[in-house]
Amino acid sequence: MKTRGAILRQAPGKFEVVDLHVDDPRQDEIRIKMVASGLCHSDDHMATGDLPVAVYPVCGGHEGGGVVESVGPNTSGWEVGDKAIFSFLPACGKCRWCSTGHQNLCDLGANALVGSRWNDPTSFRMQLEDGSPVGQALGISTFAEHTTVAVDSAIKAPADTPLERACLLGCAVGTGWGSAVTTGGVQAGDTVLILGSGGIGANAVQGAQHAGAARIIVVDPVAFKRDTALSLGATHAVATVEEGTQIAQSFTNGQGADVAIVTVGVITGEHIAQAFAGIRKQGTVVVTALGNVTDVGIPVPILELILFEKKIKGSLFGSSNPRADIPKLLDLYMSGYLKLDELVTTEYALDDINQGYEDMHSGRNIRGVIRF
Template identity: 80%
Template sequence: MKTRGAILRQAPGKFEVVDLELDDPRQGEIRVKMVASGMCHSDDHMATGDLPVAVYPVCGGHEGAGIVESVGPNTAGYAPGDKVIFSFLPACGHCEWCSTGHQNLCDLGALVLVGSRWDDPNSFRMHLDDGSPVGQALGISTFSEYTTVAVDSAVKVPEDTPLEKACLLGCAAGTGWGSVVRTGEVAPGDTVVIMGVGGIGAMAVQAAATAGAENVIAVDPVAFKRESAQRLGATHAVASMKEATEIAQSLTNGQGAALAVVTVGVISGDHIAEAFASVRKQGTVVVTALGNVTNVGIPVPILELTLYEKKIKGSLFGSGNPRSDIPKMLRLYHAGKLQLDELITTEYALDDINRGYEDMHAGTNIRGVIRY
């Protein structure tokens, strides 16, 4: 069938909305009519070349939700009309990582930037009109009106799910929440610093507040984002890590924060060093943000790392299990304990995708969402 999708022909580059040929689903696959797609900074990393992919052109988007249009043969558990939220990381369910409760580290994740099917590097589901292959970002390409995906990447959700909001559970919400609760292991009474208040950072602020942190210090140079963080549960909101560190120390008898989560748009080693300086003895720095894949080095004092027993931990999709975490967070949303609507600043048409990313860079959005 025909669809329209936003592709990158090269990197650095800009998204271009074109007509695409979309294959029917095969065994273990579904074809989905998209309802909404979040506009994550990671797709911008693909556009800038910070996060290179194996095949160009590539159809972007990895945070989305939609309605099943058709189901591949011998594919149990799905039917046309089902609502699904995509997990940007697939979960096979039987590799070592999935079977030990670490679905975010599923072995299939090694293939999410190749653009083809997991089991065949020459098998694609999207093509240009001339028949040349188009890679699918993270195997799902939510920047397309329709997409054909492996069921490894889909989580079926209840019929009453508002997909235009719940699409955020497929990346930003789960990543921000898990970075604090799972990777950071926040405890009631903790002082927490959240460095960067985009979609992920805004959810991290909520997670810290909901988990009982006494002090939640949000850091962002943009005033609008600081104000948003305070509405979402931050007790303090400042423009710099220097200010955040001083506040954290003043609230903890000079010790510093128990946890600092780095959710800036484009990370460098210096960001991690600033977070490291803000935490106390046995404090934890959780690194969630992405930057150029070639960047190496974190300028932290080695003696302080050893003698203060500080920890630096990476966090992929919040160290979570999407098949259980997405339904759990959806229940919290329905119970009024998780704010998703408030994270969505602006909705865009697919044709306005580049304007959406311009707004992201300008700092006017917490999260932009494409509505189909």
């Protein structure tokens, strides 16, 4: 069928809304009519070239939700009219990682930046009008009015789910929340230092608060983001990491934070080093943000790493198990314990996608959302 979507023809580049063709679903696939999509910074990393993809053009978007309009043959568990929230990482449920509770590391994710079907790097479900293939960002492409996806990437949601907000559960919320709760292991009474309070950092604040952290210190140069962090549960919000580290040390006899979470917009090794300097002995640095994939090196003192037993941990999707964690977070939202409405600063039409990213770069949004 014919649809419209926002594509990148190259990187660096800008999104361009064009007419596309999207295939009917095959076995173990569903076609979705999109309701909403979050404007995640990761798609901007694709646009800048920090996160290159294998196939151009590529239709962007990986955080969204919609309604099933077609179900592939011999595909069980889905019906037309079902609501779905995407997981930007697939979960097959069978590989070593899925079977040991690490669905975020599912083997299917090996082709995540190819834009093809998970098990066949030559098989695509989107085309330009001339028939040439279009890659799907993370196999999903939520920046399209309609998209065909593997069921490995979709989580069924209850009929009363407000997808215009629950769409955020497919990336930002789980990534930030899990960075604190799962990867960081924040515990009751902890002091937590969070570098960056955009769409991911704001949810790290919520996760740390839920885990019972006594002090949640947010560092962000943008006053609007600091104010939002305070409204979401941060106890302190400052403009520089030096200020944040001093506050953490003032509560811990000079030691530093128990956990530091790095969720800045574009990460460098220096950001990790700053977080490393801000944690106590046996403290943990959680690295969640993305930057240029070619960057190498973290300037941390080796002796301090050894003698203080400090830890640096990467965090992909907040170490989530999306098939369990997305429904859990949705239930927390529906029960009033998780804030999603407050995360959405501005809603955009698909044609205004580049304005949405300009607003993100200018610090005007916690999360922008495309409403279809």
